[in-house]
Structures are given as C-alpha cells and as structure tokens.
Amino acid sequence: xxxxxxxxxxxxxxxxxxxxxxxxxxxxxxxxxxxxxxxxxxxxxxxxxxxxxxxxxxxxxxxxxxxxxxxxxxxxxxxxxxxxxxxxxxxxxxxxxxxxxxxxxxxxxxxxxxxxxxxxxxxxxxxxxxxxxxxxxxxxxxxxxxxxxxxxxxxxxxxxxxxxxxxxxxxxxxxxxxxxxxxxxxxxxxxxxxxxxxxxxxxxxxxxxxxxxxxxxxxxxxxxxxxxxxxxxxxxxxxxxxxxxxxxxxxxxxxxxxxxxxxxxxxxxxxxxxxxxxxxxxxxxxxxxxxxxxxxxxxxxxxxxxxxxxxxxxxxxxxxxxxxxxxxxxxxxxxxxxxxxxxxxxxxxxxxxxxxxxxxxxxxxxxxxxxxxxxxxxxxxxxxxxxxxxxxxxxxxxxxxxxxxxxxxxx
Ligand SMILES: Cc1cc2nc3c(=O)[nH]c(=O)nc-3n(C[C@H](O)[C@H](O)[C@H](O)COP(=O)(O)O)c2cc1C
Numbered sequence: 571x572x573x574x575x576x577x578x579x580x581x582x583x584x585x586x587x588x589x590x591x592x593x594x595x596x597x598x599x600x601x602x603x604x605x606x607x608x609x610x611x612x613x614x615x616x617x618x619x620x621x622x623x624x625x626x627x628x629x630x631x632x633x634x635x636x637x638x639x640x641x642x643x644x645x646x647x648x649x650x651x652x653x654x655x656x657x658x659x660x661x662x663x664x665x666x667x668x669x670x671x672x673x674x675x676x677x678x679x680x681x682x683x684x685x686x687x688x689x690x691x692x693x694x695x696x697x698x699x700x701x702x703x704x705x706x707x708x709x710x711x712x713x714x715x716x717x718x719x720x721x722x723x724x725x726x727x728x729x730x731x732x733x734x735x736x737x738x739x740x741x742x743x744x745x746x747x748x749x750x751x752x753x754x755x756x757x758x759x760x761x762x763x764x765x766x767x768x769x770x771x772x773x774x775x776x777x778x779x780x781x782x783x784x785x786x787x788x789x790x791x792x793x794x795x796x797x798x799x800x801x802x803x804x805x806x807x808x809x810x811x812x813x814x815x816x817x818x819x820x821x822x823x824x825x826x827x828x829x830x831x832x833x834x835x836x837x838x839x840x841x842x843x844x845x846x847x848x849x850x851x852x853x854x855x856x857x858x859x860x861x862x863x864x865x866x867x868x869x870x871x872x873x874x875x876x877x878x879x880x881x882x883x884x885x886x887x888x889x890x891x892x893x894x895x896x897x898x899x900x901x902x903x904x905x906x907x908x909x910x911x912x913x914x915x916x917x918x919x920x921x922x923x924x925x926x927x928x929x930x931x932x933x934x935x936x937x938x939x940x941x942x943x944x945x946x947x948x949x950x951x952x953x954x955x956x957x958x959x960x961x962x963x964x965x966x967x968x969x970x971x972x973x974x975x976x977x978x979x980x981x
Contacts (some may be wrong), residue, residue, distance in 0.1 A: 571864060574871040577781025578845045578882045580966075581740040581825050583699050585673050588882065589838070589866050591831050593677035593702060594767075595648065596860075600661040604668065610867060613673030614665070615768075615850060617651045619658040619688060620679040622715065633789040634777045634803060637945075643803030644853045645777040647788070649710055650679050651980050655838040658697045666697035674851035675745070679704040681714045683894030686942045688937065690736030701795035702827075703730065703764070705755065706746035709797035717746035717771065723758035740765035743825055745811070746804045747804070748774050752811045757820040766825035767815060770808045772798025775778065801853035805831030809844055816845040816890050833862070835869025840881070840894055843880025843889035847903040904950035904977065907971030916940065920954035920963060928953045945969075 576587040591597040591606055593615040603614045625646050634643035653656055666674050676693035678701060680686035681918050690701055705720035719725045726743065733741055743759030745752050747770040756767050774796050778787045786794030808830025815821040826848030833854040841849050854862055870882075879885060909920070916939035924932040931947035932954060936942075943954075945967075955963035967981050 571639075571868045572871045572875060573867060574874045575880070576867060576870060576882050578847055580827070581700065582741075583666070583673055583740060585848060586671065587867060588842070588848045588850055589863050590615055590675070590850045591844075591855065592852045593618050594607045594856075595703065596852055596855045598651070599653065600664055603610070603661070603665050604781045606863075607669050609663075610863045611672075611677060611860065612848075615675040615677050615702050616658070616662055616665075617653055617705070618679050619651045620715075621655060621685050622650065622679070622712065623654065624652050625711075626788045629788040629790070632777045633858045634799075635980075639800055641853065643775075644778060644801040644856070645775050645787075645799050646772070647709055647790070647797040649716075651705070653660035653704045655692075659692055661978060662693060662698055663696035666699070673699045673723050675700040675702050675742070677702040677704050678733075679707070679715055680732070681726060681901075682728065684962040686729045686732040687736035690733040690739075690741075694737040694739055701734055701737060701741035702743060702768055703743050703759075704771070705729070705759070706744045708746065708748055708772055709795070717748050717774075717882040720746035720755055720771075721749050723754045727874070728797045730759045730764045734763030737954055742766045742768040743921060744771055745769040745772060746771050746831075747807055747811055747830075751917075753818045753821050756815055756824065757848060759883075760821070760824055763820075764824075766827065767821070768827040768829060769815070769886065770804065770830045772800045773807060775799035800830065801857075802831045802833055802837075805837060805840075809840060812841065812844050812846060813893055816887065817893075825976065829853060831905060833858075835866045835873070838866055838887070839870060839873060840889075842885050843887070844893075845887040845890055847886055850865070851977040870908050871904070902971050903979065904948075904969045904971065905965045905979075905981065906945055906947065906948055906950055906967045906969070907942060907954050907963045909943065909951060909954075910962040910964070912961035913960055914941070915960050915962075917956045917959060919959065923957045925952050936959070943969055 590613045597614045598906045599616040630647040678689040678699035707716035710716035742762040826846045827848040827849040828841035838849045921934040922934045
C-alpha cells in the first residue's frame with residue numbers, strides 16, 4: 571500500500587493523518603477506539619459525554635435505499651453516551667496513555683454553563699488533546715441541549731465561553747445543518763473562544779413510512795420520531811455549508827474538521843479541497859468497519875503521488891474559489907453531448923429522459939434502436955449523460971451563443 575506523508579497540523583496539534591472517527595457509537599469505549607487506532611485512524615472524537623446519561627430506544631436506525639443500494643442515507647435516533655461519565659473519562663485517559671501519538675478529542679455536551687465548564691475541565695484533566703462541543707445533536711430529549719442550542723448563536727457563544735473557562739485546550743464547535751445560515755452560530759462560537767469548527771452533524775429527517783403499519787421508520791413500539799440523517803446522501807449539504815463558512819469574511823479563517831457522508835478517499839479529498847484540514851467519519855464505518863481507513867490512506871496517497879504533491883496542506887482549499895455565485899457563471903456558451911455509438915448499448919434511456927424531462931432533442935430510430943442529438947433543440951443540459959448507464963455520452967462540440975465569440979473554455 572502506497573503511504574505518503576499525510577500528516578497535518580490542525581489547530582496547533584499534529585495529526586499523523588487527517589482521518590478521524592467522528593463522535594458516535596464507532597468510538598464509544600476503549601476497545602473500539604483502540605481497534606480503530608490500530609487500524610490506522612489518525613485520531614478519535616470520542617462519543618459525546620455529559621452529565622446527562624441517554625436512555626435510548628430500540629430499534630434506533632433506518633436507511634434510505636435507491637434501486638436496492640443500501641445505506642444511501644442513514645437515520646439514527648441516538649443521543650449521547652450511554653455509559654457513565656466516570657467510565658468514559660477513564661476510557662479517554664487510558665486511550666491517551668496507550669496511544670500518545672494519536673489525537674484524542676473529547677466531545678462534550680452540557681445542559682448549562684456550569685456543566686460545560688466542568689466537562690471541559692474534566693476532559694482536560696484526563697489528557698484529551700482537544701475538545702469538541704456538541705451543539706448539534708437533533709434528537710435530544712431535552713431542548714436545553716443539542717441542535718436547539720446550536721441554532722441559537724447567543725447560547726453557543728455563552729457555552730463556548732464556559733468551555734474556555736474550563737480549559738485551555740484548542741476546541742471545535744460542532745455545528746448543526748438544521749439551520750439556513752451556519753455563519754452566525756459558527757462566528758458566535760469563535761467569539762466565545764472556539765478554535766475551529768466541526769461540521770456537519772446530522773440532518774433532521776423522516777426516512778420513510780411503513781406502508782402496512784402506516785408508522786414512520788424505525789418503529790419504536792408503535793411510533794417513530796424525527797431524527798438525524800447521515801451518510802452519502804448528506805455529503806452535498808455538508809460541502810455546501812463548509813464552502814459557506816470558508817467564503818464568509820467572519821468565518822473564512824476558522825480551521826474546519828469536515829464531516830458528512832465521507833466513504834471514500836475521493837469524498838475525503840472533496841472536503842479537503844473545500845478547506846477542511848481534518849475529516850471525520852461515522853456512517854461508512856458503521857457499514858464497512860474501521861478497515862476503510864486503509865483505502866482512505868492509500869487513495870489519497872496515490873492522488874498526491876500522481877499530482878506530485880508532497881504536503882497535504884497544499885491541497886487544502888484549492889477548490890474554494892472555483893465555486894462562485896450563480897450570477898457570475900459564464901452563460902455565454904453551450905456544450906453539446908457527444909454519444910459514442912460504439913459504446914452505446916441502445917437502451918434508449920437518454921432518449922426517454924430528454925423527451926420527458928428535457929428538451930426533446932434526442933431522436934430515437936426504433937428499428938435500429940439508435941439515438942442522435944438534434945443540436946437545434948439541445949440546450950446542453952447533459953441530463954442524457956447523467957442517465958446513461960454505460961457513460962458513453964461525453965462533452966462534445968461547444969457553441970458560443972454570440973456567434974462572433976471564440977475564446978478559451980475550460981471544461
Ligand atoms: C448512530 C449515530 C450516533 C451519533 N452520535 C453522535 C454523538 O454522540 N455526538 C456527535 O457529535 N455526533 C454524533 N453523530 C453524528 C456524527 O458524528 C456525524 O456528524 C454524522 O453522522 C455525519 O457523518 P457521517 O455521514 O460520516 O455519518 C452520530 C451519528 C450517528 C449515525
């Protein structure tokens with residue numbers, strides 16, 4: 571396995587690689603975290619701890635499938651740690667003693683200022699390298715905690731100040747995506763003393779309804795409730811929020827730990843290119859196990875080797891400036907689809923989608939099952955290439971809307 575130097579300094583702490591368990595059941599006790607660290611993860615955000623001890627439901631998960639692909643999205647109904655605070659603190663202490671070169675981040679959640687301050691002090695005393703403040707769990711049974719707090723910038727600032735009173739460690743404020751504008755709570759957290767931002771936590775959801783029983787999923791003794799959604803399906807939402815933070819004057823310099831739907835090294839790299847320096851994962855580990863870190867490390871290493879990049883930090887934020895406001899996009903040209911007839915399997919899906927959902931620009935020769943593009947009708951939307959199951963439709967000829975124009979285009 572090719573292994574480049576993937577080390578990175580994040581909020582003043584050195585990570586051997588940027589891949590971390592995000593706070594959740596994947597890092598719930600000493601044994602699990604130890605196995606994860608032995609598997610190659612650079613660090614751990616331990617399952618959120620607090621004075622509040624969660625009483626969880628059964629069952630507590632449901633999934634969204636599409637065309638029988640499991641785990642497209644994943645819903646959970648869990649709150650914070652079920653073990654006692656003492657047990658969790660002991661686990662954090664032992665992990666740090668046994669793995670001094672790995673980074674241990676303690677995720678905490680208080681119910682008032684005193685609890686936040688005390689928790690910050692306690693995790694500092696047992697040797698955590700960093701703290702993450704959970705302002706973002708969307709299914710707490712108390713509204714004094716979780717995403718209800720994260721939606722309130724004043725409370726976020728106040729609780730960050732309390733954490734700062736309790737500890738000198740660098741700390742992340744973990745944001746909720748259940749909000750229109752993440753800049754406000756993120757900025758409030760920085761004003762309160764947070765060193766960086768972790769985002770996103772889960773998205774409030776109802777993933778489905780049992781059609782026989784007519785109850786939402788999962789069914790907990792006859793009822794269900796709204797709770798957090800994660801996994802691949804939330805990646806676009808996470809990337810969008812991260813870009814928002816990285817392009818707003820108030821928050822653009824905040825270090826970010828990116829979370830939400832990371833499964834592969836390509837997913838991870840997208841977060842890095844949008845400005846994240848570390849990356850956190852839960853759902854993909856729940857589905858495939860800790861071993862996915864091997865692919866994350868080797869995939870990223872190969873990419874860096876291929877692109878001749880020695881330091882991971884050289885990739886951080888490279889794509890930020892290439893996402894611009896809609897009004898600034900070049901609307902002066904059309905790129906037509908080009909169908910590779912040798913690779914086409916004559917399924918007709920491009921024809922159907924173009925007719926029923928596009929501009930009726932693909933014609934269908936019924937006898938030979940052949941498609942062709944009518945450039946007078948085609949607007950270059952590329953729905954056809956997206957639905958093609960063998961990906962034989964690519965970007966072809968370019969036409970400038972202003973006929974006299976002819977300039978350089980980068981596709
Ligand atoms: C079962 C489960 C439990 C979770 N528990 C916590 C938690 O205790 N604290 C926290 O900050 N986030 C918690 N999360 C949120 C994850 O840390 C993460 O932010 C979210 O799942 C998105 O990442 P993913 O798509 O890689 O799962 C939990 C997520 C899941 C699926």
